[in-house]
Amino acid sequence: MLLAAGNVMASDKHKAPGNSRKPAPPTVIITAYPGTSVTWPELVTLVASGADSYLWSENAGSSTSATVVVNFTGDYSVTGTTNGESASADIHIDVNTGQVYSSAGFDQNNPCVGTSLTLAGGATGGLVSYTVSFRGPVPIPNPDVNAPGIMQFTATKPGYYSAGTIGTYVMSATETAATATGVLSAMSTVEIRPVLSLTATELIVDKGTSVTLNADSDNRDNDFTNYRWDGGQIGKTIVITPTESMIYSVTAVDIYNGCTYAESIRILACDPLLAAQIGSVSFAPPIGNERSLQITGVGTTYVVTGPGGYVFSQVFRGQASRTVTIPAGNLAGRYTVTVSNRDACGRSDTITRTIELPGI
Numbered sequence: 001m002l003l004a005a006g007n008v009m010a011s012d013k014h015k016a017p018g019n020s021r022k023p024a025p026p027t028v029i030i031t032a033y034p035g036t037s038v039t040w041p042e043l044v045t046l047v048a049s050g051a052d053s054y055l056w057s058e059n060a061g062s063s064t065s066a067t068v069v070v071n072f073t074g075d076y077s078v079t080g081t082t083n084g085e086s087a088s089a090d091i092h093i094d095v096n097t098g099q100v101y102s103s104a105g106f107d108q109n110n111p112c113v114g115t116s117l118t119l120a121g122g123a124t125g126g127l128v129s130y131t132v133s134f135r136g137p138v139p140i141p142n143p144d145v146n147a148p149g150i151m152q153f154t155a156t157k158p159g160y161y162s163a164g165t166i167g168t169y170v171m172s173a174t175e176t177a178a179t180a181t182g183v184l185s186a187m188s189t190v191e192i193r194p195v196l197s198l199t200a201t202e203l204i205v206d207k208g209t210s211v212t213l214n215a216d217s218d219n220r221d222n223d224f225t226n227y228r229w230d231g232g233q234i235g236k237t238i239v240i241t242p243t244e245s246m247i248y249s250v251t252a253v254d255i256y257n258g259c260t261y262a263e264s265i266r267i268l269a270c271d272p273l274l275a276a277q278i279g280s281v282s283f284a285p286p287i288g289n290e291r292s293l294q295i296t297g298v299g300t301t302y303v304v305t306g307p308g309g310y311v312f313s314q315v316f317r318g319q320a321s322r323t324v325t326i327p328a329g330n331l332a333g334r335y336t337v338t339v340s341n342r343d344a345c346g347r348s349d350t351i352t353r354t355i356e357l358p359g360i
Contacts, residue, residue, distance in 0.1 A: 248266075
């Protein structure tokens, strides 16, 4: 048997690999001229580079130009595209619309009464207008509008001392025609505290009467220590028995800063006040058309009023019982006699009597 071998042909097919790489995204750069921080009304020009086309953020007007001009503080971004590939860049711009400043006491911590304080206020930058005000428990002059001020003075009273500045600015955006208005403010305060207070159960007493004196802070917060009285006593409270009018003084140390404060109080001590009295009122015999009243009483002031607007008064020194002759009017009618007694401490007592004066 004869066998025949056939030719077998094989064909290999090879495909060249395709190019699957995408174009590289662009490197986008933003450059700011004259810089990233300016003072209004100076503008900032932003220039984008590194791509074929651009789209800026909305706060830059959504511009498609490579260059935009801005004059507001903010974060700006741009997207650049080349060969269908995009990349973004960001930049922060500061447009200084002005600054206001203030300082009170130059950061002095708990200054004492009598300390020399310095208050300062003013503004810098693109402010349209500003005002400075100084305030405190004592009158402090204020600068004129748009004028910085520095005031140095002695703080003679406790309380709050402050320096404040308020400024107004207006900006207009050249591309969007928008306007921005704002108010800047700064406040600085220093407190001088506390207030030493001295009180008494009575300010006016009879000689030999006991009086309690109490020293403390005005807000009763135990702000003081080391109370010492001019009579040698120690403590917040003392009892005195004055036999004459006197001034009593105390010193105490502020627990916040060690300042020593002093306070005084005057206690008036006098002889007991005698009650005003009208013992008797009689008419002296007339001399011509003139008559007079004889008043016996206790008082320092005698006043008589009567018909036709008649008024007569006489004042004496010292409490005593006395007889006073007072000219009376020549008109018949009702007369009022008022006797007042007043002591050296200012206490007084008054009594009044009405009499009828017959015609001559």
